[in-house]
Amino acid sequence: MKCPRVALWPLLGCWxxxxxxxxxxPVSEPPALVPTPSRALALRESWLTERxxxxxxxxxxxxxxxxVVVNEEFHDDPLTGWVAPPLPYAGNRDVFVFVDAxxxxxxxxxxxxxxxxxxxxxxxxxxxxxxxxEVLAELEAxxxxxxxxxxxxxxxxxxxxxxxxSYQWLAEALGPQAQARFVSAAPLIEEYLDTRLPxxxxxxxxxxxxxxxxxxxxxxNEVVVPGKTTVGEVRRWLYDALWQARVTTWFEPDLRxxxxxxxxxxxxxxxxxxxxxxVIQRGDLVHVDFGVTALGLNTDWQKMAYVLRxxxxxxxEGLKRALANTHALQDALMLRASRPGRSSxxxxxxxxxxxxxxxxxxxxxxxxxxxxxHALGASIDFRAASRQDAPRVLRKGxxxxxxxxxxxxxxxxxGQQVAVMQEDPAYLTDEGWxxxxxxxxxxYLIH
Numbered sequence: 001m002k003c004p005r006v007a008l009w010p011l012l013g014c015w016x017x018x019x020x021x022x023x024x025x026p027v028s029e030p031p032a033l034v035p036t037p038s039r040a041l042a043l044r045e046s047w048l049t050e051r052x053x054x055x056x057x058x059x060x061x062x063x064x065x066x067x068v069v070v071n072e073e074f075h076d077d078p079l080t081g082w083v084a085p086p087l088p089y090a091g092n093r094d095v096f097v098f099v100d101a102x103x104x105x106x107x108x109x110x111x112x113x114x115x116x117x118x119x120x121x122x123x124x125x126x127x128x129x130x131x132x133x134e135v136l137a138e139l140e141a142x143x144x145x146x147x148x149x150x151x152x153x154x155x156x157x158x159x160x161x162x163x164x165x166s167y168q169w170l171a172e173a174l175g176p177q178a179q180a181r182f183v184s185a186a187p188l189i190e191e192y193l194d195t196r197l198p199x200x201x202x203x204x205x206x207x208x209x210x211x212x213x214x215x216x217x218x219x220x221n222e223v224v225v226p227g228k229t230t231v232g233e234v235r236r237w238l239y240d241a242l243w244q245a246r247v248t249t250w251f252e253p254d255l256r257x258x259x260x261x262x263x264x265x266x267x268x269x270x271x272x273x274x275x276x277x278x279v280i281q282r283g284d285l286v287h288v289d290f291g292v293t294a295l296g297l298n299t300d301w302q303k304m305a306y307v308l309r310x311x312x313x314x315x316x317e318g319l320k321r322a323l324a325n326t327h328a329l330q331d332a333l334m335l336r337a338s339r340p341g342r343s344s345x346x347x348x349x350x351x352x353x354x355x356x357x358x359x360x361x362x363x364x365x366x367x368x369x370x371x372x373x374h375a376l377g378a379s380i381d382f383r384a385a386s387r388q389d390a391p392r393v394l395r396k397g398x399x400x401x402x403x404x405x406x407x408x409x410x411x412x413x414x415g416q417q418v419a420v421m422q423e424d425p426a427y428l429t430d431e432g433w434x435x436x437x438x439x440x441x442x443x444y445l446i447h
Contacts, residue, residue: 065145154186219305232276302423318410343391
């Protein structure tokens with residue numbers, strides 16, 4: 001078949017791709033939902049202006065007098081693109097400092113190896129002849145911040161990203177008295193990254209629309225030929241589709257396959273990921289877990305398709321009832337249990353209580369979305385509940401991956417237990433969570 005068009009790739013690579021994936025469909029050009037790189041940069045810079053405008057109040061709420069983010073060459077701090085313009089930073093050690101200067105407001109100072117015009121629009125930059133250590137010591141002496149918040153501590157990589165060497169470098173530059181005031185920036189980082197801006201909404205919705213479009217195509221006859229197409233071929237098609245759409249992803253696309261008569265396909269309490277060599281057959285229920293990354297934002301998406309058997313025109317009624325159980329779980333969590341200011345633990349308990357009352361076997365493992373795919377904020381998750389983590393409060397406007405599943409016995413499959421797993425990005429309003437795009441009301445059909 002015709003090889004997918006990939007600009008600037010060697011002909012040998014193209015030939016190998018065709019030879020190893022004979023039934024994989026070429027990826028056509030997707031709709032232009034993602035801004036060009038220059039437009040994306042301008043958009044993210046406008047968001048950065050808004051974020052800096054919110055930062056001083058956040059620092060004061062968390063008792064932070066100075067916040068220091070250190071970016072190292074070829075070892076970027078994940079915060080850098082959120083506190084500074086989202087550029088490649090090639091200095092050996094670039095430092096971004098935010099100081100509560102009292103009545104003078106927020107002071108923003110950049111100590112970077114290379115002077116760039118865009119950085120200068122957001123930060124003061126001392127004379128390049130001055131050593132960064134001298135400037136840091138001068139700032140500490142002038143403002144004497146009661147705390148100096150650093151990327152250390154916390155339970156997530158983005159809150160503990162400061163390297164040991166950079167910690168020692170800061171301690172030496174600021175001195176032992178300042179070192180005694182070093183604190184974890186984790187609470188500040190969480191609020192900063194979990195606060196969504198109004199201007200992010202429409203571009204993010206476009207990313208969700210793009211995610212849905214690519215998954216619908218992957219779970220269709222455009223890509224899948226029953227009895228021929230393998231799980232690995234669908235996965236590789238998704239990788240090519242990402243490239244065509246000018247986006248990346250933050251995790252490997254996963255596919256899961258359930259079929260009548262299949263023995264226990266669960267692993268660690270979840271439906272196990274299928275091997276790439278598995279051939280998709282008629283009668284299979286196919287699941288995809290997939291997300292895109294662009295504009296510094298991330299989506300997360302799970303949907304399911306049914307491969308019609310010969311003579312079938314629709315999904316068996318038992319599978320439809322299984323999907324309806326998952327819809328009931330979504331409704332309980334999103335519409336009835338969740339409200340701004342309510343703790344995630346209370347939301348989880350209320351959701352599971354309703355499922356128990358309805359006799360639905362359910363599991364909830366929803367997590368925040370935004371700056372990361374598994375972002376900071378309030379997770380509604382059975383694992384957090386089992387660990388007795390401190391409850392987190394739902395923040396209005398936050399984005400959530402409503403990730404969950406139900407398990408239902410399907411009569412047409414001899415009473416076999418079937419998992420219906422769904423995941424949808426949603427945002428929190430006063431009336432609960434709302435989807436960015438409508439949920440999957442019926443299984444996608446592969447003919």
